[in-house]
Amino acid sequence: MDLKLEVVVIPVSDVDKAKEFYIDKLGFRPDADYPIQDGYRIVQVTPPGSPASIIFGEGLTTNPAGSAQGLHLIVTDIEEAVRELTARGIDVDGPFHDATGAFHHAGGTHRVPGLAPERTSYGTFASFADPDGNEWFLQEVTVRAPGR
Known part of the structure; x- marks a missing residue:
């Protein structure tokens, strides 16, 4: 059985600021931005050359913003x-x-x-x-x- 890591959720405080950082500054590929409903938004971006992506947004994790390490x-x-x-x-x-x-x-x-x-x-x-x-x-x- 293959188990492939494809997505890591990271906690952020400001989705648009994070989106600007990851897409505009780091050059990650924008994959999706789904504003599902108030308080629930999913943004997915992928580092250049990577098969794995990160997701951030609203209502996705209870971890405090900035707590992803390593x-x-x-x-x-x-x-x-x-x-x-x-x-x-x-x-x-x-x-x-x-x-x-x-x-x-x-x-x-x-x-x-x-x-x-x-x-x-x-x-x-x-x-x-x-x-x-x-x-x-x-x-x-x-x-x-x-x-x-």
């Missing part, structure tokens, strides 16, 4: 991705790697500025947040682990 966007060249996002007016922290050489710690601890030693695949990150504070990471993957 969302990852995979890139093949993190330095270029950071340059592009910065040019789009997005405040990006990084590139950085974790002091352990593994996956990054929560909350910014153990961050070492710069690329992972030998620029190992899966080892370099950068981070940014949407207007509500939902936390996103860029992760550089140049060679996929077997089976991925």
Whole structure:
């Protein structure tokens, strides 16, 4: 049985502001905007090149706006991705790697500025947040682990 992650719901406080950020600033593809009824609106957008989408809107989650943490966007060249996002007016922290050489710690601890030693695949990150504070990471993957 295949189980494919296709949609992640993120909590936002202002749907139109989030839509502007994700579509106009980040360049996500607009897939849908359904204002079903007062207090219930569904907006779906997809990152360029991704088979998975995000949904935000009104009446979709009880989580507080800005509480999504650790969302990852995979890139093949993190330095270029950071340059592009910065040019789009997005405040990006990084590139950085974790002091352990593994996956990054929560909350910014153990961050070492710069690329992972030998620029190992899966080892370099950068981070940014949407207007509500939902936390996103860029992760550089140049060679996929077997089976991925």
